[in-house]
Amino acid sequence: MSEKNRIFMNCTEANHTCNKTQYNDASFWAKIKLNVHLLYCRACRKYSSNNAKLTKLMNNSELDFLKSSEKDTMKHNFDEELAKHD
């Protein structure tokens, strides 16, 4: 079996996959490997549950930010106004 396909992953890889799953970005095979890892690794179980909690909080908070383009427009308008002011 090649390096990539082995069923056991180390903790660094597990954390990486765990982060990806928070954004639905991990492949199916990676998720299986993560769950196998979580079966025997207590530290990563803790990390995973904390990570999931954080995602849940973020979703609950209804936080919204300006897109960088929107911010740029705002900055541009403001700079014009600022120049007038001085």
Added chain:
Amino acid sequence: MTNHQINPNKWIDLYSDYLFNYTITRVKDRNTAQDLVQDTFFAGLKSMKNFKGEASERTWLISILKRKIIDHYRKINSKKGKAEVRIAFNSDSENEGDWMEQRVADPFDKTAENNIENTELGIAIHNCIAKLPEKQAQVFKMKTILRYDTEAICNELDITASNLWVIIHRARTQLASCLEKNWF
């Protein structure tokens, strides 16, 4: 009391997200919120000499913003020329007369308590994000809140995908410990 200085050059960078977030929970519309925040900055600029330095810049700007939001609601209500206060009231002609449905208790509806808690959580998260290094905060916001694709972020910031995941990882770990201290 420490005397706060005022420096409009950094306002947008420092406060626009905070003000925007404050507004969006109150007006529910991105464009209106943007306009209100922009107006607030302009108004702040105009009345800069009234800033006494007793509060921080952010508090001062928020107090201006509050007036702007109130004015906004006044304006949309007077435009309609009606005495009733409309706050995101469902006025589709299709639903007119469907008063029964509106009066049925919705167990899944958010309670006021829930809303307050979420607003407080938003502030807590905001303060924690503000403590992150700038790059981490930027990437984290783009990925988690604006939900950009990994590729889009990589292109915009000119970083590799693995680089991005490392940044995300660091941001998440730090945020989690920060929230653990300040929220739970």
